[in-house]
Amino acid sequence: MDAGTDIDLISPGWVSRRAAALARLQRFVPQAGRAYAASRNFDFGPGDRSNVSALSPWIRHRLILEEEVLGATLQRHSFAAAEKFVQEVFWRGYFKGWLEHRPQVWTRYRADLLAGLEDLERDAGLRDRYEAAVGGRSGIDCFDAWAQELVATGYLHNHTRMWFASIWIFTLRLPWQLGADFFLRHLLDGDPASNTLGWRWVAGLHTKGKTYLARASNIARYTEGRFDPAGQLATAAPALSESAVDAPLPPQFDAVPRDPGRFGLLVTEEDGQPESLDLPGRPSALLGLAATAARSPMATSEGASSFAAGAVADALSRGAEAFGSEAAGADGLQAQAEDWGAGLVHWARSHDLSVIVTAAPAVGPVRDCLTAARPVLADAGITLLPVTRRYDRAVWPYAAKRFFQLKARIPKLLQNLDLNS
Numbered sequence: 001m002d003a004g005t006d007i008d009l010i011s012p013g014w015v016s017r018r019a020a021a022l023a024r025l026q027r028f029v030p031q032a033g034r035a036y037a038a039s040r041n042f043d044f045g046p047g048d049r050s051n052v053s054a055l056s057p058w059i060r061h062r063l064i065l066e067e068e069v070l071g072a073t074l075q076r077h078s079f080a081a082a083e084k085f086v087q088e089v090f091w092r093g094y095f096k097g098w099l100e101h102r103p104q105v106w107t108r109y110r111a112d113l114l115a116g117l118e119d120l121e122r123d124a125g126l127r128d129r130y131e132a133a134v135g136g137r138s139g140i141d142c143f144d145a146w147a148q149e150l151v152a153t154g155y156l157h158n159h160t161r162m163w164f165a166s167i168w169i170f171t172l173r174l175p176w177q178l179g180a181d182f183f184l185r186h187l188l189d190g191d192p193a194s195n196t197l198g199w200r201w202v203a204g205l206h207t208k209g210k211t212y213l214a215r216a217s218n219i220a221r222y223t224e225g226r227f228d229p230a231g232q233l234a235t236a237a238p239a240l241s242e243s244a245v246d247a248p249l250p251p252q253f254d255a256v257p258r259d260p261g262r263f264g265l266l267v268t269e270e271d272g273q274p275e276s277l278d279l280p281g282r283p284s285a286l287l288g289l290a291a292t293a294a295r296s297p298m299a300t301s302e303g304a305s306s307f308a309a310g311a312v313a314d315a316l317s318r319g320a321e322a323f324g325s326e327a328a329g330a331d332g333l334q335a336q337a338e339d340w341g342a343g344l345v346h347w348a349r350s351h352d353l354s355v356i357v358t359a360a361p362a363v364g365p366v367r368d369c370l371t372a373a374r375p376v377l378a379d380a381g382i383t384l385l386p387v388t389r390r391y392d393r394a395v396w397p398y399a400a401k402r403f404f405q406l407k408a409r410i411p412k413l414l415q416n417l418d419l420n421s
C-alpha cells in the first residue's frame with residue numbers, strides 16, 4: 001500500500017513516512033485559510049480531524065519541514081487569510097527557541113519529574129489519584145475519555161490538551177510534571193519544548209501569573225455538546241510558582257567546516273529529512289538512532305516509540321538513496337539510549353570515520369544522549385558536527401521572550417526564508 005493514498009481529511013492515519021505527511025498536507029492545504037481560523041478550536045472527536053492539519057507527528061520528526069508546510073499554505077492562500085495557521089506553525093519554533101535560551105527549564109523539569117515519581121512511591125493517596133487520572137477513572141467524563149483517547153491514538157486536539165492540562169493541575173491538583181510526562185510518553189508528536197512549555201503555559205509558569213482555566217461551558221461548546229462537565233471543574237486557577245529561572249542566553253550555532261573529510265551521517269528522530277540538510281558533502285555511511293527510551297524514566301508507549309523508529313527508518317532509506325551511502329538501520333535502532341557513545345564509536349570505526357555529522361538536536365532527549373556521548377567520541381578521536389537548519393537559525397533568536405515579539409516578526413521571517421506568497 002502506498003503510504004499516502006488512504007489519507008483523507010477526516011482520519012489522518014499517521015503512517016510514519018514522509019509520503020504520508022505530504023499526502024496529508026496536500027489534503028489539508030485548501031482548509032488552511034479562513035476555514036481553519038473559524039473552526040480550529042472545535043474538537044469533533046477522534047473520528048473527525050478535518051478542521052485541523054493533524055500534521056504535528058510528522059512535523060515533530062521533520063518528516064515534513066515547517067518551511068514546506070508554510071510554503072504550501074502561502075502558495076494557496078494570502079497571508080491575511082492563512083495568518084492564524086501560519087502563527088500556529090510558528091508557535092512550534094517559538095517554543096523550541098524559548099527553550100534553547102533556557103535549557104535549565106528542561107533540566108529542572110527532568111529533576112522535578114524524578115522527585116514526583118518518588119513521591120508516588122511514598123504517598124499512596126497521591127498514587128491512587130494519579131493512577132485514576134492516567135487510567136481514565138477520575139470520574140470526570142471528558143477527562144477520562146481524553147486520557148483513554150491519548151493512550152489509544154497518541155494524539156489529542158490542541159484545545160483538549162489545554163483543557164486536560166488545566167483539569168489535571170487545578171481540579172485534580174496533580175503535579176504538572178507528571179502530566180507532562182504522561183503526554184510525552186504517549187503523544188506521537190511528543191516534543192520536549194512544545195509539551196513542557198505547553199504545560200507550563202497552562203500552569204501560569206510561562207507567562208508569569210497567567211493561567212488557563214478550563215470551563216465547562218467552553219468544553220460543551222467546542223465539543224458540540226459531547227461533554228458538559230458542569231459543576232465538576234475547579235472555578236479558579238491560581239498560578240503555580242517556582243524559583244527564578246536563569247536569565248536567557250542566546251542559542252549558539254556550531255559552524256560546520258566545508259570540507260571535514262570522510263564523514264558519516266547520524267539520523268535521529270529529531271530530523272527525518274537528511275536529503276535536505278545543508279551537509280558538507282556526501283556522507284560515506286548513515287546510521288539511525290531513536291531516543292524515545294530517554295523521554296521518561298517510565299516506558300514510552302509502543303505507538304510513540306514505533307512512530308519515531310519508523311520516521312528514522314524512512315529517513316535512512318531516503319537518505320541512503322539520495323546519497324548512495326550505506327545505511328545501518330536495524331542495528332542502530334536497537335542501541336540503548338544511554339549507550340550512544342559506545343555504539344557510535346563502534347559504528348564510526350567500522351566505517352573508518354573520524355567525523356560524524358548530525359542534524360543539530362534541540363533541547364531534549366536526543367541532545368541529552370549526544371551530550372553524554374561527546375566525551376566518549378572525543379576520547380576515540382571522533383568529532384561530532386551538528387548542522388542547524390536555516391529555519392531554526394532564523395526563528396530561535398526571536399524566541400527569547402513572549403510570542404507576540406516573534407509574531408510581529410513573522411512577515412519578515414517569511415520574506416527572509418523565501419516563503420512569501
Ligand SMILES: Cc1cc2nc3c(=O)[nH]c(=O)nc-3n(C[C@H](O)[C@H](O)[C@H](O)COP(=O)(O)OP(=O)(O)OC[C@H]3O[C@@H](n4cnc5c(N)ncnc54)[C@H](O)[C@@H]3O)c2cc1C
Pocket residue numbers: 040052053054055056057059060088089090091092093095156157158159161162165183184187189190191192194195196198199202
Ligand atoms: C499541554 C500541551 C502539550 C502539548 N504538547 C505538544 C507536543 O508534545 N508536541 C507538539 O507538537 N505539540 C504539542 N502541543 C501543541 C499543540 O497542541 C499541537 O501541536 C497540535 O494540537 C497538533 O495538532 P495539529 O497538527 O492538528 O495542529 P494544527 O492546529 O493544525 O497546527 C499546525 C501545526 O502548528 C504547530 N502548533 C500548533 N499549535 C501549537 C502550539 N500551541 N504549540 C506548538 N506548536 C503548535 C504544530 O506543529 C501543528 O502541527 C501541546 C499543547 C499543549 C496545550
